[in-house]
Amino acid sequence: xxxxxxxxxxxxxxxxEKKPTEAFMRAVRVMRLAAAVIADKxxxxxxxxxxxxxxxxxxxxxxxxxxxxxxxxQQHAFNVLASxxxxxxxxxxxxxxxxxxxxxxxVILNSxxxxxxxxxxxxxxxxHDSGPDWxxxxxxxxxxxxxxxxxxxxxxxxxxxxxxxxDLATRMESRYAKLYARKKHISPEEALAQFRxxxxxxxxxxxxxxxxxxxxxxxxxxxxxxxxxVR
Amino acid sequence: MDEEQLEKRMQTLRAQKADIAFAPDxxxxxxxxxxAVHKHFExxxxxxxxxxxxxxxxxxxxxxxxxxxxxxxxxxxxHLDMFDLERLALTSEGYFxxxxxxxxxxxxxxxxxxxxxxxxxxxxxxxxxxxxxxG
Numbered sequence: 001x002x003x004x005x006x007x008x009x010x011x012x013x014x015x016x017e018k019k020p021t022e023a024f025m026r027a028v029r030v031m032r033l034a035a036a037v038i039a040d041k042x043x044x045x046x047x048x049x050x051x052x053x054x055x056x057x058x059x060x061x062x063x064x065x066x067x068x069x070x071x072x073x074q075q076h077a078f079n080v081l082a083s084x085x086x087x088x089x090x091x092x093x094x095x096x097x098x099x100x101x102x103x104x105x106x107v108i109l110n111s112x113x114x115x116x117x118x119x120x121x122x123x124x125x126x127x128h129d130s131g132p133d134w135x136x137x138x139x140x141x142x143x144x145x146x147x148x149x150x151x152x153x154x155x156x157x158x159x160x161x162x163x164x165x166x167d168l169a170t171r172m173e174s175r176y177a178k179l180y181a182r183k184k185h186i187s188p189e190e191a192l193a194q195f196r197x198x199x200x201x202x203x204x205x206x207x208x209x210x211x212x213x214x215x216x217x218x219x220x221x222x223x224x225x226x227x228x229x230v231r
Numbered sequence: 232m233d234e235e236q237l238e239k240r241m242q243t244l245r246a247q248k249a250d251i252a253f254a255p256d257x258x259x260x261x262x263x264x265x266x267a268v269h270k271h272f273e274x275x276x277x278x279x280x281x282x283x284x285x286x287x288x289x290x291x292x293x294x295x296x297x298x299x300x301x302x303x304x305x306x307x308x309x310h311l312d313m314f315d316l317e318r319l320a321l322t323s324e325g326y327f328x329x330x331x332x333x334x335x336x337x338x339x340x341x342x343x344x345x346x347x348x349x350x351x352x353x354x355x356x357x358x359x360x361x362x363x364x365x366g
Contacts, residue, residue: 041278092236092237094234094237108278108279110278110281118277118278118281120278121278122276122278122279124276124279124325126325134321134324134325137321137347138321141314141317141318141321141351144314144355145240145244145314146240147240
């Protein structure tokens with residue numbers, strides 16, 4: 001049985017009121033949690049330089065994405081993780097690379113068991129015209145570091161991995177719930193409840209609801225992520 | 232791969248050592264790059280360059296200045312050192328402006344890409360046997 005396409009299933013659920021399975025909803029929840037953590041980290045930027053957030057609207061390469069708020073960043077992170085156009089490389093248990101070619105976005109998810117003991121993730125755009133090439137060189141270097149010829153590249157985003165690997169989904173959900181909870185000063189249980197509702201909302205048909213599959217959120221909202229004077 | 236296996240792999244790479252002969256111009260570029268990264272380390276996203284500051288200090292020390300800049304630099308480095316240098320050069324390609332640009336680095340973006348490739352060739356040629364025997 002083939003793995004369902006996350007965005008397509010969400011759209012179908014919205015349109016046909018057909019509820020997806022619990023495993024599917026959990027995959028959506030994990031990706032939304034990860035997206036929230038990534039967006040927070042990206043919007044504030046390392047050392048609060050707001051550098052990477054600005055890269056989405058004033059890219060050195062590619063088209064501007066019109067991201068104006070943390071909510072837009074979250075939606076973009078979710079779209080990157082869930083998109084059928086996203087390539088996923090999962091070199092070892094502690095690191096995941098995702099590359100979304102249409103928006104030239106790279107996502108790196110890390111867990112604290114990694115070399116740098118960092119937990120969380122980041123999202124950025126290619127900073128030069130050889131972006132896809134740079135990404136491939138990065139993942140090739142990871143493969144050589146591991147002493148293997150290469151890692152299997154999975155198409156269709158992070159969703160299929162979460163649906164196929166129950167253990168991975170559980171670990172990721174718990175990890176990102178903890179990180180989100182810490183950020184919001186709430187308990188991990190509250191974080192999970194919030195995102196359970198959040199995932200439910202995504203499959204509930206709403207009047208004039210934006211299409212989930214829309215790659216880039218366009219609505220201008222308050223400037224929660226200030227453009228960096230550096231770029 | 233779990234944490235234990237990851238640590239084991241790092242130990243293996245750390246234990247593999249070789250004498251690396253850097254051409255004078257490559258060595259000079261590499262030293263300038265290391266100095267720039269050292270200076271602007273906090274601007275680099277740690278998720279992209281997952282290198283501890285202590286590791287960077289160790290690499291700066293390992294690539295000490297030459298008595299005569301025109302000499303070939305022979306340095307005994309580990310396989311892990313070479314991987315970290317290559318990773319550092321690859322990441323720097325995306326942080327060219329933040330690292331001070333062509334003025335500070337003394338090279339253009341294509342030259343930086345060429346440096347990354349040179350480091351990769353050096354690593355592969357110097358550690359090919361070690362990797363084969365390990366694999």
